[in-house]
Amino acid sequence: MKLFQQLLVAPAALGLLAPVAATASELNFDGVDQYASQEQVTSISQFSDVQPTDWAYQALSNLIERYGCVAGYPDGTYRGQRAMTRFEAAALLNACLDRVTEVTDELKRLMAEFEKELAILKGRVDGLEAKVGELEANQFSTTTKLTGIATMTLGGAGETGFGDNVTANYDVRLNFDTSFTGKDLLRTTLRAGNFGDSVFGNGNTALEVAFQEESGADSVGINRLFYQFPVGESVTVTAGAKVRQDDMLAMWPSAYPADTILDLFTYAGARATYSLNLGAGVGLWYQKDGFSISANFVSNENSAEDSTLGVGEDYTATVQLGYAGENWGAAFAYTYGDGLGGSPFNVVEDWNAIGLSAYWQPADSGWVPGISTGFGYTDANVAGLGNQDVWSWMVGLQWTDMFVKGNALGMAIGSAGQVGGGKCGTGALCTGGLWLDDGQDTLAYELWYKFQVTDNISVTPAFFWIENSGASDTYGGLVKTTFKF
Known part of the structure; x- marks a missing residue:
């Protein structure tokens, strides 16, 4: 033919x-x-x-x-x-x-x-x-995509005003996302900054952008190194030498933006449950029709740097049940944490924490804000003090396209120093991602407005106020400029 x-x-x-x-x-x-x-x-x-x-x-x-x-x-x-x-x-x-x-x-x-x-x-x-x-x-690579975020802040905080605590700081993160099959992810993050011991690097005034920054001003370090891959249609496995707790959760139960101002508002209201522990870890989640269950184990990164510690000490283990709908979501989570026992000082040897968090966002932007709220309870075993009951909570509001399309307005209120993860303030009892602030009751507020100058540049002026029971209040302000590329 x-x-x-x-x-x-x-x-x-x-x-x-x-x-x-x-x-x-x-x-x-x-x-x-x-x-x-x-x-x-x-x-x-x-x-x-x-x-x-x-x-x-x-x-x-x-x-x-x-x-x-x-x-x-x-x-x-x-x-x-x-x-x-x-x-x-x-x-x-x-x-x-x-x-x-x-x-x-x-x-x-x-x-x-x-x-x-x-x-x-x-x-x-x-x-x-x-x-x-x-x-x-x-081309940079056939399998790898490079994204970055650079943040610069200028501002100050103090008990009686900005005073001498005015500081300029920066943080830079470069994400290398690699995929070999189109469905898996190998993430490597390089990070450098100079918040260190500045007023915005420690304690209740620590900024979100300063959290878990590499030690040493201007030093570049590996901030993330983990591999994530699917097993079937509903299961995802994550493992890495440097992976954070929230990297291994199927959903995050808060819509309050993670790149906000004060660090204490980034834990979905349950600061011991969602400690954001960082280190060697492994986890998996199952997700179908909006429902999910996640489980993970993270050994604190100090364990890899201290030869006296192993993966059986200084860790967190978390289980979360969650649902993420079209414009709302909720989750219940439990975390067991193991600290450093046997110290002559008062430290948290271990703790059990639960958290209940939820969010709702309107279908259309306008005068009705998105709402994120969370509550956490912790039973902490403090050496020398026995079991201590500790509470935390937060409520965050965010208006998208406020006044000008692309801009956003936000505010939050919540407990500030009772339970938390990562950084430790003056007088705090620190260990394994949990800290108690000597029993002082604190309450924090923040207000910010983000100007979206271009698709890649935003400028955010912000003010905050922290009430400290038995101590002077702290308040401050700053301007944060963010570049995404």
């Missing part, structure tokens, strides 16, 4: 002899890029949906074996029962032209019929090849 006849009866080329040639504006490119970009097959058996009993089986087989100009789709199918666009037919014809040595009358008729489509297809292919060549010459 001649090439012209084979193309006529091949199911993918039924539209080859349409009487009216299409113009460039009428051409439908759907499917042609996907089809034409696939490798040509060498045997008809490679198509899972073509059977010997099909009426065009022999014609298609001859096209493949004699001319080798038939390609399939990424899923290994030929889709011969589907109607084909003129442009897909032109792609098939174009692939065959390169392999035909004899120009017959039938072939001339085909070339004349699809003259416009072939010309446009050639122009598109040439343009794509030029772009691919440019990308290959300038």
Whole structure:
């Protein structure tokens, strides 16, 4: 059978002899890029949906074996029962032209019929090849995407005003996200900053942007190194030498922005349950139809730096049950933490913590804010003091597109120094991601407005006030500029 006849009866080329040639504006490119970009097959058996009993089986087989100009789709199918666009037919014809040595009358008729489509297809292919060549010459990596965030702050805080505590600080994070299968994730994060012991680097006035910063001003360190991959459709596994508790949760039960101002408002109201412990860890979650269950274990990063500690000491183990809907979500979580026992000082040897957190966001932006709230209770075993009951809570409000589209207004109130993770303030009892502030009851407030200058630059002025029971109140303000790239 001649090439012209084979193309006529091949199911993918039924539209080859349409009487009216299409113009460039009428051409439908759907499917042609996907089809034409696939490798040509060498045997008809490679198509899972073509059977010997099909009426065009022999014609298609001859096209493949004699001319080798038939390609399939990424899923290994030929889709011969589907109607084909003129442009897909032109792609098939174009692939065959390169392999035909004899120009017959039938072939001339085909070339004349699809003259416009072939010309446009050639122009598109040439343009794509030029772009691919440019990308290959300038690409960072074929498997890795680089994103970054740089933050600079200027402000101060104190008991009687800003005083001498005005400071300028920065934090830079570079994320290298690598995928080998399209569904997995290898994350490596480099981080550097200079918050250190500044007024915004420690205690209740610590900023979110300063939390878990690398030790040593201006020193670059590995802040994240973990691998995440799916098992089936509903299970995800995460493991790493430096992974944080929230990296291994299927959902985060708060819509109050993580890049807000004070660090104490970033724990979903349950600061011991969601301690954000960072270190070597492993976890998995199951998620389906919005419901999820997560479980993880994180050894505090100090365990890797101190040879006297092992993965069996100084760790947190967390289980969370959650639901994330279209505009609301809620979660209940339990965390057991093991601290450093046997110290002559009062330290938290271990603790049991529970947290209940939820959020709701309006479907449309406006004067109705999104609401995030959370509550936490901790039974902490403090060496020398016995069991101590500790509480924490927070309520955060956020208005999107406030006054100007893209801008946002936010405020939060919550307990500030009773239970927390990471940094320790003056007079605090510190260990393994948990701290108690000598029993002082504290209450914190913050108010901020984010100007979205461009898609990549935002400027956020903010004010905060912290009430300390039995001590002077602390208040301050700052301007935070964030660059994302």
